[in-house]
Amino acid sequence: MPLYEGLGGIGLINEKNITVIIDFGSSYTKAGFAGETGPRVITKSEVKCRETGKIVPVFEAKDDEELRHHLVDFIHKLYFRNLLVNPKDRRVVVVENLLGPSSVRNAIAKVLSLLFVPSHLVSLMTLGMNTGLVVDLGYNETTVVPIYESVPILSAWQALPLGGKAIHSSLCELLLDRALTVGEDGKEQRLSAVVEQLSDKVLEDIKARTCFVTSLDRSGRLQNNKYDRAVEPPPPPPSVQYPMSGSRILTLPGSVREMVTEILFERDEDMLSVPSMILNSLMKCPIDTRRALAENLVLIGGTASLKGMKHRILSEVRALVTSPPFSDVLQINSFKVHHPPAKDNYVAWLGGAILGGTEAVVLRSLPRDQYIINDTVPDWCNLAFNTKDEHDEKSA
Ligand SMILES: Nc1ncnc2c1ncn2[C@@H]1O[C@H](COP(=O)(O)OP(=O)(O)OP(=O)(O)O)[C@@H](O)[C@H]1O
Numbered sequence: 001m002p003l004y005e006g007l008g009g010i011g012l013i014n015e016k017n018i019t020v021i022i023d024f025g026s027s028y029t030k031a032g033f034a035g036e037t038g039p040r041v042i043t044k045s046e047v048k049c050r051e052t053g054k055i056v057p058v059f060e061a062k063d064d065e066e067l068r069h070h071l072v073d074f075i076h077k078l079y080f081r082n083l084l085v086n087p088k089d090r091r092v093v094v095v096e097n098l099l100g101p102s103s104v105r106n107a108i109a110k111v112l113s114l115l116f117v118p119s120h121l122v123s124l125m126t127l128g129m130n131t132g133l134v135v136d137l138g139y140n141e142t143t144v145v146p147i148y149e150s151v152p153i154l155s156a157w158q159a160l161p162l163g164g165k166a167i168h169s170s171l172c173e174l175l176l177d178r179a180l181t182v183g184e185d186g187k188e189q190r191l192s193a194v195v196e197q198l199s200d201k202v203l204e205d206i207k208a209r210t211c212f213v214t215s216l217d218r219s220g221r222l223q224n225n226k227y228d229r230a231v232e233p234p235p236p237p238p239s240v241q242y243p244m245s246g247s248r249i250l251t252l253p254g255s256v257r258e259m260v261t262e263i264l265f266e267r268d269e270d271m272l273s274v275p276s277m278i279l280n281s282l283m284k285c286p287i288d289t290r291r292a293l294a295e296n297l298v299l300i301g302g303t304a305s306l307k308g309m310k311h312r313i314l315s316e317v318r319a320l321v322t323s324p325p326f327s328d329v330l331q332i333n334s335f336k337v338h339h340p341p342a343k344d345n346y347v348a349w350l351g352g353a354i355l356g357g358t359e360a361v362v363l364r365s366l367p368r369d370q371y372i373i374n375d376t377v378p379d380w381c382n383l384a385f386n387t388k389d390e391h392d393e394k395s396a
C-alpha cells in the first residue's frame, strides 16, 4: 500500500474519488469531503516559512513564488496530516471569496486541479435559497454580496476591514490602557507595565471567552457618556479574572468586555460600520430586488458567532434605515435573518460540500494542466466563462 493512500488504502475512506472541499480563510482554513455535514478539520492558515523557519500566515508572502511555496507546504500538510487521502487526481472544490485577490486564485490553481466556487453564493445553497444578502464577518474583513436569483449583484458589493482582526487590535489597546494584573507576589500592576503587546492567540482566547456585543440601547448610552460626562453611563457588566502565562492573573474590566466590539458599529462621519455596509449595499441594488434581499439576510463567518452580534446588527439596521441618508432612498421596514444549518464559521464550506456532491464538479472543474496552457482561471463574475457556447447548445 503506497504511503500516500492513507486511510483510503485501508478502507476507512472507501470512496476513492470523493471530492475534497477547502475553504481557505485568512485566519482559519476549513477542509473536508463533499457530501459531509461539517469539515474534517478547521486549522490555522499558517505554514513554516522555508527561508526563516518561522510560522507565518499562508497568504502573507513577499512575491508570487513565496506564496506558491506556502501553498504547496500548507496543502501538503492538509492532505497528509489532516485529511489522510491521496491528493493525486482527486477533485477539489475551493470556496473562494469573490472579492479576493486574483493572485491568490492563480497561485492555488498552479497547485491544484480544481473548481472555484464563490463563498457567498454557495452559503445560500445551505439554505436551499437563491436570493439573499450574504454578509461574511471573517477575520480580515467583512464583505457583503447581494445575490438575486443565484446571480451575485457585483456592483453592490461592500468590503471593510471590520472583522476579528479589528476586534483584536481594539481589545489589545483597551487592555493595555485599562487592565490590571496581579503577579505571584500579590502586587497589583497595570498590564502595560508588564507586557508591551499581547499575542493574537491570547487576544482571540480572551475575546471568545469573555467578550460580547452589547445592545443598541446600552451602546447609545455609553456613547453619550463618552461625549458628555454629565450623562450617567449604564452600570458596567462584572469584571472577569483571566489567568495569563505563569501564575499572573489579569483582571478584565467589564467595560472592556462590552466595548471591544463597538469598533464594528462606530458611526463616524463616513458611516463605515457593518450595519451601514448592509444598507449601502441595498441602496446600490436594483429597486425591485431590495425588499426580497432585506428579508433574506444571511450572516456568516466566525465573527458572527460572538454573543449578541446578530441581534445587534439586526436592531441597528432597523434603526438606521429610518434615518437619513438611508430613509430618503430605502422604504423598507422588514429585515429578517436566516439561520444556516451549520456553525457560522463553516457555512461557506458546507455550501461547497453540497455543490461538491453535484455534477458541477465534473462539468466545471479546471484541470491544472489546462490552467498551465491557458493561464487563466474561469471566473464566476466573468461572462466569458459563463455564456452557453455552441457545443453546449448542440449537446443540450
Ligand atoms: N465562537 C466564536 N466566538 C467568537 N469569535 C469566534 C468564534 N469562532 C470563531 N471566531 C472568530 O472568527 C474569526 C475567524 O472567522 P472565519 O473562520 O470566518 O475567518 P476566515 O475565513 O479565516 O477569514 P476571512 O473570511 O476574512 O478570510 C476569528 O477572528 C475567530 O476569533
Ligand SMILES: [Mg+2]
Pocket: 024, 025, 026, 136, 138, 139, 301
Ligand atoms: Mg472566510
